Amino acid sequence: MIKWMDDSGTEKDIVVSSRIRYARNLKKHKFPIILDKKESDEIFRKISEIIESKDIYSKKFFHFKTSNIPNLEKKMLIERHIISPALIKNQGISGFIMSNDEKISIMINEEDHLRLQVLSSGLNLKECLKKADELDSILDEKLEYAYHKQFGYITACPTNLGTGIRASSMIHLPGLVMTGRLERLLNTISKFGISVRGVYGEGSKSLGNLFQISNQTTLGNDEKTIVEKVEKIAMQIVNKEKEARQYLLDENKIEIEDRVYRSYGVLTNAKIISTDEAVKLLSLVKLGVDLDLIENYNKINFNKLFIEIQSMNIQYEAREELNERERDIKRAEIIKRTFSKESE
């Protein structure tokens, strides 16, 4: 089960999730790019001890060295957006600490010594910021952070200097994509220092109409200003998406219904289905449910389902390694089961 994706946050029809990430480094240690195993262990121990000694939202925390985790599990955690591919690349020296509800995690010796992350479902950036800030202050009591009075928190890469903050939201935008309005909107948004990328699929193409927006720069504005800007722009995108959906209902209802029901038909009857196809069709069925074109499925957490049908999560839940064909079969089963369970 994907625990962090619960019922918190607003605008859950359109905003899938929110995330705040802080990049931090320790003054007296070499940065991960030239860090040796011994020193990395020391950093891991230091951070672990602080987390152990404090009560942080009464949450229980698990501590892991990346190299001790089975491969499948590592990749499953990437699909769940809890750890990053870069953490695995550094597995000789890296580790992470994760709360039992998966909402708070600290990657250790990824690109920076610390990457604090707070996740939430829906649009919930301000709450995530509050938690990340508190966690950061707790660590600051015991650690000596690398900081420069002009450049702010010193990060391994100059692109994260200053606040070291990245605020992002994942947004589902089928309406804007179908009405062809997305491109123009994205052009406008990029002028505000916000970057947008597709979540699934390669390059600028996005499968499942899922996009991630985040702040491009980290230095020169304070944390609150940055987060408010991302949230404000996310809200504007949400409103534009709502307008686009209304437009589709007013002008092309039959066509939309047709696409939604065809997708529904394939998803609930398929015996074997690839991730790409499933993500694409789920996006349309989710749209249909959000617009009340399909009834009885309001309880399905589509945002969760998008993750559950990813290859590693399927294998993790099955507790075994599966080849592509076996995964595609399992995926079709999971989808069918989810739909039949919720319609009862």
Added chain:
Amino acid sequence: MLCDKCHKNKATVHFTKIINGKKIEMHLCKDCARDNAEINAEFSMENFLSDMFGEFSLKEPDVEYKCPNCGMTYEQFKRYGKFGCSECIIAFKDEIEPLIQNIHGHRRHKGKYPRQHTDDESTELNEIETLKKELQAAVEVENYEKAAQLRDMIKSLEKKEG
């Protein structure tokens, strides 16, 4: 166009490499591209950055100079796009300041600072901010004499901070 490597499949990945101003083009099919380490080296901000350093560094040092704390050379930093320790940024300050301006549109951090960092420095920052606002106001009412004074004050404060 056929793949440069296998000469069988259609080339769908087009890759251009520029080394010392010399352009090398590669056209590969999907499969061969997958096996090519250079293409697979993810297009990342860091790679992009290391390409940008050439353009923004003010001087190309003759002697290899390095961070006195961790020993990372400026050349290494340019290649990786990442600092080796918390003091590299001071060692390479002159070179990377224009780059930072270019990335962030700012040169000066605003926001949270660590507990151990003393408050007087942030007061100093606020002072500069206030002066800058006054400067802007002076320019708006075309009081250039006052503006010049303010500009000098800001300069000396910024210099003091280094």
